[in-house]
Amino acid sequence: MAVYTEVTDEELDRFIGGYDVGRLLSFKGIAEGVENSNFLVHTDKASYILTLYEKRVNPDDLPYFLNLLGHLADKGLSCPTPVPxxxxxxxxxxxxxxxxxxxxxxxxxxxxxxxxxxxxxxxxMAELHLDGMGYEGFRKNALDVSGWRPLFDQCGARSDSVQPGLGAEISRELDYLEADWPSDLPVGVIHADLFPDNVFFLGDQLSGLIDFYFACNDAFAYDIAICLNAWCFELDGAFNVTKARALLKGYTSVRPLTSAEYAALPKLCRGAALRFLLTRLYDWLSVPEGALVTPKDPLEYLKKLRFHQTIDTAEAYGLER
Amino acid sequence: MAVYTEVTDEELDRFIGGYDVGRLLSFKGIAEGVENSNFLVHTDKASYILTLYEKRVNPDDLPYFLNLLGHLADKGLSCPTPVPxxxxxxxxxxxxxxxxxxxxxxxxxxxxxxxxxxxxxxxxMAELHLDGMGYEGFRKNALDVSGWRPLFDQCGARSDSVQPGLGAEISRELDYLEADWPSDLPVGVIHADLFPDNVFFLGDQLSGLIDFYFACNDAFAYDIAICLNAWCFELDGAFNVTKARALLKGYTSVRPLTSAEYAALPKLCRGAALRFLLTRLYDWLSVPEGALVTPKDPLEYLKKLRFHQTIDTAEAYGLER
Structure with a gap:
């Protein structure tokens, strides 16, 4: 549910009047997304999404996101294109x-x-990584390995209220990942949140990518790791290697992986699992009584993390380079 | 906020495939309405609204509503037209x-x-009343004068928790209205819920009426009374007679009022105010802790009721026939 802000008729008319998009025909709040208020706008020219950025987005980051979308659209990637x-x-x-x-x-x-x-x-995703090359903006990944421990510290002892022993388990994993996080992999613009709800299809064809509000400059292969976690586990928690192979095959058909990227996948998958475990845990512990939004289950990502802990090499997933 | 039901991809494809509406292009939940789940659907032919009827709507009433919309659209009224x-x-x-x-x-x-x-x-509204003539369906107004006391009985002593003395005040008003409720006025299909959010405009032009899920057969002038309450009071509670005159003038330019209808307006306005006071009171007292929907303030309608209690004749509003 995501319409947090009411817009008056006069404000809306004035705002839309500032754009060369034709005559406003309809304006409906969309019940999707949790970060911002989104409205579907019809004009006599086309359909648009109007987004009001709510508190969780840092306004200083917005030029990075919007210019990136413009850059990617210029390169031919199918994504929402900001209208000047x-x-x-x-x-x-x-x-x-x-x-x-x-x-x-x-x-x-x-x-x-x-x-x-x-x-x-x-x-x-590979096309996005290639198209992002040449983009002049830079945004550090606020949720990279250096951001995980501060997030964990904010959860603190309350972590064990979600599951006994969870705090110690996260702490051990943080020690492991911080000690030897890959730092020499190819980097560029990554989406960093390519969950299924941010990828549109028409029939079997992918029609575009949306919601670039976690995009940043980081290792390409970390984006792959996020997607392996988000797309290749079944509801019962089992890793589906067939899906993972298809994902990698699709990716490498556009942008081949270096041997270092390939070798780093198990560790990147652990890091990506920990990142979503931590943000979900934080949200779980922070949600106010009677909130409109149901927080996502952090333990889904604990299961994924534990699976990756059993994997030593990318080959051990059953993946081929 | 109104998406109560999740729809799977397969269910949606199968459902849309049952209609001759072209290829499904998008499907977004709309954050509007409180009774049903509404989705905005784009196909390569046109845009549609898909509604899932939730518990508050009696499924037995749906043929009345949908056939009515079809009938009205055939007559040229601008309203959502059901797609067979x-x-x-x-x-x-x-x-x-x-x-x-x-x-x-x-x-x-x-x-x-x-x-x-x-x-x-x-x-x-007058066009709706004329266009509804000849519609063969019949639906009693479940919230007419005979329905108010049962609703009030369900609120019972808790009414006074909203405002001390409210129960006694409603009881007196019910006695008054039940004793001599107008029963010989022209009747036909009325909308019965023509609040501003159910009336669409493009610029200054009315573009259509929506949300016919309270439509029923009742006195035309009662529909006018509902609208006088919903459209002609200012935020501070003051009755705006200029707006009321414009509403009546617009109405009578299409369908003149009988003298009985005109004379009945003060009492109909009291009834219409009591009807919304009672449903809002009931909702206010029934809303569960932590509910998604904020109930509307019943006391707004108590103020309107009290205003109408000071009016003896339609002339006393400052209205001309």
Whole structure:
């Protein structure tokens, strides 16, 4: 559920009037996303998404995200494209919040991705990595290995209220990952949150990628690790190596992996699992009574982490380079 | 906030495949309405609204509503038009719930209606009343004068927890209205819930009426009374006679009022105020802890009721026939 901000008629008319998008025909709040308020806008020219950025997004990061979308769209990637205002600005203000208008991307996310969807995702992610080269913006990954311990410290002793022993288990994993986190892998723009709900399909064809509000500069292979976790586990917690192979095959058909990237996959998968375990744990412990949003289960990612701890080499997943 | 039901990919494909509406391009839950789950659907032909009817709607009433929309659209009224399935059915099943696909109506509701909006509303309401003639369906108004006391009985002594003395005040008003409720006024299909959020505008032009899920057969002038309450009071509780005059003038330019209808307006306005006071009171007292929906303030309608209690004749409002 994600409409946090009410917009008055006058504010909306003034805002839309600042863009060369034709006559406003409809404006409906969308019940999706948890970070921002999103509205589907029809004009007599086209459909658009109007996003109001709520508190969780750092306004200083917005130019990075919006310019990146413009850069990627110029390169031919299918993603929401920011519409410049008549003044040439990608970022405006509406109802006291930073706001942007982007093109509407047709397509639907797949609730239960199949193997062919994973292959398409791999290809699109590699294209994103290649298309991001040459983008001049830089944003450090706020949730990279250096950000995990501060997040864990904020959860503190309350971690064990979710599952006894969880705090100690996370602490050990942090020690392991911090000691020898890969630092020499190829880096560039990564999406960093390519979960199924951010990948649109029309039938079996991938129609575009959305929601770049975690995008940053980090190791390409870390983006792959995030996706292996998000797309290649079954509901019962089992790793589906067929899906993982399809994802990697799709990816490497566009951008081959270096041997260092390939070798780093088990560790990157552990790190990616810990990152989502930690943010979900933090959200779980922070959610106020009676909140509108149900937090996601952190323990789903503990299971994934434990699976990756049993894996020494990428070959041990059953993956081929 | 109104997406109560999750729909799987397979269910959605199967459902949309049952209609001749082209290829499904997008499907987004809408954060509006409180009774049902609504989704905005784009296909390569047009836009549609897909509604899943949740528990508050009696499934037995759905044919009345859907056939009415079809009837009104045939008569040229701008309202959502149900799309028949390939089997010729207006009502289907999706995710275990009754479901219907209707055409998407462009336009936006006006949060702060002005006088000209009230005039447009009056015209459209009269057109609805005329267009509804000849509709063969019949649905008793479940919230007419005979339905108010049972609703009040369910609130019982808890009414005074909202405001001391409220129970006695409602009881006195019920006695008054039940004793001499107008029963010989012209009747037909009324909308019965024409609040501003159910009336779409494009610029200053009314573009259509939506949300017919309280429609029923009752006195036309009672529909007017509901609208006088919903459109012609200012935020500070003051009755705006300029808006009321515009509403009536718009209405009578399409369908003149009989003298009995005109004379009955003060009492109908009291009844209409009590009806919304009672349903809001019931919702206020029934809302579970931590609910997603904030109930509307019942006391707004107590103020309106008290205002109408000071009025003896339609002339006393400052209205002209």
């Amino acid at each position: 205002s008549r003044d040439g600005m990608l970022l405006g203000t509406l109802a006291g919040r930073p706001a942007a208008l982007v093109t509407f991307l047709e397509g639907m996310w797949v609730k239960r991705p199949r193997t062919d969807h994973c292959g398409e995702l791999g290809k699109a | 399935s390939r089997d010729g059915m207006l009502l289907g099943t999706l995710a275990g719930r009754p479901a219907a696909l209707v055409t998407f109506l462009e336009g936006m509701w006006v949060k702060r209606p002005r006088t000209d909006h009230c005039g447009e509303l009056g015209k459209a």
